Amino acid sequence: MKAAVSPAFDELKAALGPGGWTQDPAEIAPWLTEWRNRWTGRTPLLLTPRSTKEVARAVTICAAHGVAIIPQGGNTGLVGGQIPHGEVLLSLRKMRAVRDVTPLDDAMTVEAGLTLLEAQQAASAAGRVFPLSLAAEGSATIGGVISTNAGGTQVLRYGMMRDLVLGLEAVMPNGEVFHGLKRLRKDNTGYDLKQLLIGAEGTLGVVTAATLKLFPVMRSRAVAIVGLETAAASVELLARAKAETGGGVEAFELMKRLGTDLVLKHIPDTREPLESRPEWSVLIEIASGTAGGADTQMERLLEVAFEEGLITDAAIAQNDAQRAAFWRLREEHSAALKPEGGGWKHDVSVPISQIADFIDEATAAVERFHPGARVSVFGHVGDGNLHYDILPGVGEDVPAFIGRWKDGSRIVHDVVARYDGSISAEHGLGRLKSEEVLRYKTPLEIETMAAIRRAIDPQRIMNPAVLF
Structure with missing residues (x-):
């Protein structure tokens, strides 16, 4: 992958035109820091396309020059996958259209920059429900929750985002558009390509629109x-x-x-x-x-x-x-945890029947490793997903505590692995866990996923620091 060069920037600016890009540090700054202030990145150019056609033009130009891209939705991710570190930042927030709502199909097609709350409101206006719900729904975007396979609070009844997507439109790493916006519940005609893009954290393409499942309103x-x-x-x-x-x-x-x-x-x-x-x-x-x-x-x-x-x-x-x-x-x-000075945060899942055993074993291990640490547990019992967070003791030196994060998290993740669980239940891997997960995936899993990525993005220009 070559370094970003000015000829690519000139072509990108010309392709997207006025209002489709900026290099103004003040305009870019809000999109360079994630919510917990753990990562602050940098980018030479922020692209804000207004259509799938413009996204395709931008990706085609970046592919021709070997310029890396970080796609970004609402910047609500918690594992740093949306923060650029020198790559071109491509924001979908101007693509907010509700393309159609078809109640008889219990489906609607929306663009990737629409917020989750706006999608819920569009469904409600048609007498239907789009059930995915999470705390950041006012700013999280449809493209972002698809790319991270978000879960939220109603997975127990409706499933993850992966279960709520009928079709996708996406720009692939070579700039071609995958036209997969279908409203079908059944389509057994080979590999389900949209499922590769769901949860891929922007590594296999840029999601630009999706057809989503809708449900009846409960009385x-x-x-x-x-x-x-x-x-x-x-x-x-x-x-x-x-x-x-x-x-x-x-x-x-x-x-x-x-x-x-x-x-x-x-x-x-x-x-x-x-x-x-x-x-x-x-x-x-x-x-x-x-x-x-x-x-x-x-x-x-x-x-x-x-x-x-x-x-x-x-x-x-x-x-x-x-x-x-x-x-x-x-x-x-x-x-509420944030004002306590920071902590070791974990988004994990274990079999539902073993939730209590996991909590007991992990807490005992943490207390042996760091006496005085405070353990906060909350999450979704119905799908085994726990947010297992460890805070410094009252009056403890916070920077010193944070400095032990990596070793402390390894202890928690090793307990998760013993219960045949997952070290990322709904937040994705991002920059935070892409290296850590190598400890828990089998060589076959890692090589298979790496082979898929090599086939689809041979230059590794899409979110290059994330996944395999």
Whole structure:
């Protein structure tokens, strides 16, 4: 890969025209630092194409000159994959069109720069639901959540982003356009090429548009927060919730006391939902296609859970404002950890049945390695995805603590591996974990993925520092 040279820049500027590029440091600066301030990058040129045709022109020029590209959506990624370190930065944020919504197909086609919230609103306007939901949905873009295969809070019922995409349009590393925008549920005609692009973190091409699955609007919804004595009880409660609702559980979010306390401490206008202040709590959301059905199911579930000793306390949201307040306690966990000075953050998954065992073993290992460290656990019990974060002890020297991150994270990841889990459940690998994952992937897996990349991007110009 050759260094970026001015002839390429001149061609890129001419191809995208006024408004399609900038070298103004002030305009570029907001897109060079990720949310946790862990990476601050640099780029000689920011491209802001307005159409798939312009993206194709830009990629064709970069390919001809061997110039590397970092595609970027809303810059909400947490593993640094969207931050350039000398590469050309290609932002899709100007491509925000809703191309079509077809309720009879339960599908809509949108461009990659549309935010997740805007996609949800477009579906709602057509009397449908696009179910992917996460805390950053107001700024995360469709292209970004596809490229990282985002999960969010409703994977239990609807699946990951990979499960919600019917078709894709993408510009490949040679500048050709993959026209794969289909609304089909069944298409057994060979390899599913769109699935290669989903979760590829921009390494195999630039996603420019997608056709997404839509779902019916549920007629009733109930949200509760319940207290538990142990994390193990949450797994048993999940099984009971599935049985009592016939699959009506949309979200099942675990929270340890430390994280909840930090939300109450650092996030304004938040309140303790349970007077008993349990060590563990779970936010449960049930949705039903019948009026009042969710409330009936929630009440029955909690009655059974109390009888069986699975829960110690419970509060049911009585209106939309209370539902939003309950969800805010969960969604603000990441923001609430930030003022504590930083920590060793982990996005991992293990088999659901082994969640409690993993938490116990990992916590014991961390405490042996770094006595006094504080462990915060929150995440999605329904799919085994935990955000396992380790904070410095109160009054501890934070820079010294952060300096032990690599060794401390290796301890956590080794425990994950013993449970046949994954060191990246929904955030991707990015710059943070692309090297680390080599410890846990088999040689066959690594070589197969590297071979795919060599075949599609032989110059390695697409997000070159990420993946294999």
